[in-house]
Amino acid sequence: MANTGKNFEGLVEIMAKLRAPDGCPWDREQTYKDLAAHTLEETHEVLSAIDDEDFVSLAEELGDLLLQIVFYAQIASEEKRFTIDEIIDGIKKKLIHRHPHVFGEAKVSGTEEVLKRWEELKKAEGKKSVIGGVPEALPALLKAFRLGEKTSRVGFDWNDTEGILAKVEEEARELHEAKKSGDVKAIDHEYGDLLFTLANLGRFLKIDPEGSLRRATGRFMKRFQHLENKVEASDLEMKNLSPEKWNELWEDAKKNEY
Numbered sequence: 216m217a218n219t220g221k222n223f224e225g226l227v228e229i230m231a232k233l234r235a236p237d238g239c240p241w242d243r244e245q246t247y248k249d250l251a252a253h254t255l256e257e258t259h260e261v262l263s264a265i266d267d268e269d270f271v272s273l274a275e276e277l278g279d280l281l282l283q284i285v286f287y288a289q290i291a292s293e294e295k296r297f298t299i300d301e302i303i304d305g306i307k308k309k310l311i312h313r314h315p316h317v318f319g320e321a322k323v324s325g326t327e328e329v330l331k332r333w334e335e336l337k338k339a340e341g342k343k344s345v346i347g348g349v350p351e352a353l354p355a356l357l358k359a360f361r362l363g364e365k366t367s368r369v370g371f372d373w374n375d376t377e378g379i380l381a382k383v384e385e386e387a388r389e390l391h392e393a394k395k396s397g398d399v400k401a402i403d404h405e406y407g408d409l410l411f412t413l414a415n416l417g418r419f420l421k422i423d424p425e426g427s428l429r430r431a432t433g434r435f436m437k438r439f440q441h442l443e444n445k446v447e448a449s450d451l452e453m454k455n456l457s458p459e460k461w462n463e464l465w466e467d468a469k470k471n472e473y
Contacts, residue, residue, distance in 0.1 A: 226282070227299055230289045247290060254283045266430055312336065334368045345369055357425040359414035367418070376419040379412065386412050438468035 233242040257280045264273040288299035313336050315321035316329065323329050334345060342348060346365045349358060366372065373379040390405040417424040442464045446453055456464075 226285055227289070230282070230285045234289050234293065242286075245286065245290070247287060250283060250286055254280075257283055262426070262429065266426065266433065312340075330364075331368050334365070354425060356410070356414050356428060357423075359411045360417055360424050363415035363418055373415075373419070376416075379416050379419055382412050383409070383416060438465065441468040441471060 230242075233239045236243075257276065261273065261276045261280055264270075264276050284302070285299065288297070288302055292298045311318045313333055315336075316323045316332075321332070323332065337348065338345075345368070346362055349361050349365060353361065363372070373382065386405065386409040390402070390409050393401040393405040414424045417427065443453075445464055445467065446456070451460075
């Protein structure tokens with residue numbers, strides 16, 4: 216930790232140099248909105264490294280993500296809006312204020328009480344709604360999960376895993392009935408309710424639905440690419456494959472741990 220401060224200062228200085236009049240033309244042209252897409256991309260690369268348990272890549276990707284924060288701060292500093300010091304000072308104060316059981320005299324019995332007190336502290340800070348802090352731009356599956364987390368902390372939740380599993384079955388039946396009716400709006404409504412409930416089931420199973428679906432998507436992509444290679448090697452045409460052949464190839468991909 217002895218060199219952490221110097222290393223961070225060095226990174227801030229490099230970013231300032233890149234944005235200086237004699238710096239890099241590309242870096243000088245970037246705006247908050249220009250960087251937004253890069254920030255999202257870097258975040259997903261961090262998540263991918265975590266999913267792969269590739270800690271060498273994770274260290275690199277976290278560096279790229281840290282650079283995004285320093286980049287935003289440099290632009291804001293040039294515009295006299297705020298500085299990197301204000302960002303750091305703000306998060307330090309927030310952490311201390313929201314952890315009175317660590318930095319104060321408060322006592323807590325465990326994680327559940329910490330989270331409940333967290334919501335109480337945020338309300339005291341001026342948050343008007345329990346769910347007001349959930350960003351609009353979150354991916355829908357993650358947003359559903361976070362909304363459930365927030366409302367559960369004030370007691371609005373299922374009692375246990377069996378209760379929410381029963382709700383999943385209920386929503387599936389309602390989707391089935393909507394499908395039989397042919398009512399497009401009703402189908403969309405029930406499908407959304409089912410997805411929302413499944414996202415919240417993840418809380419009871421202690422599984423992040425966004426990460427779980429991302430990993431499932433990754434498995435699907437690898438399996439399908441394995442399947443494509445098999446089809447190409449056998450001189451078959453995908454459009455001519457029978458359902459039985461599709462299933463055979465898919466099972467082969469799964470056996471090969473894709």
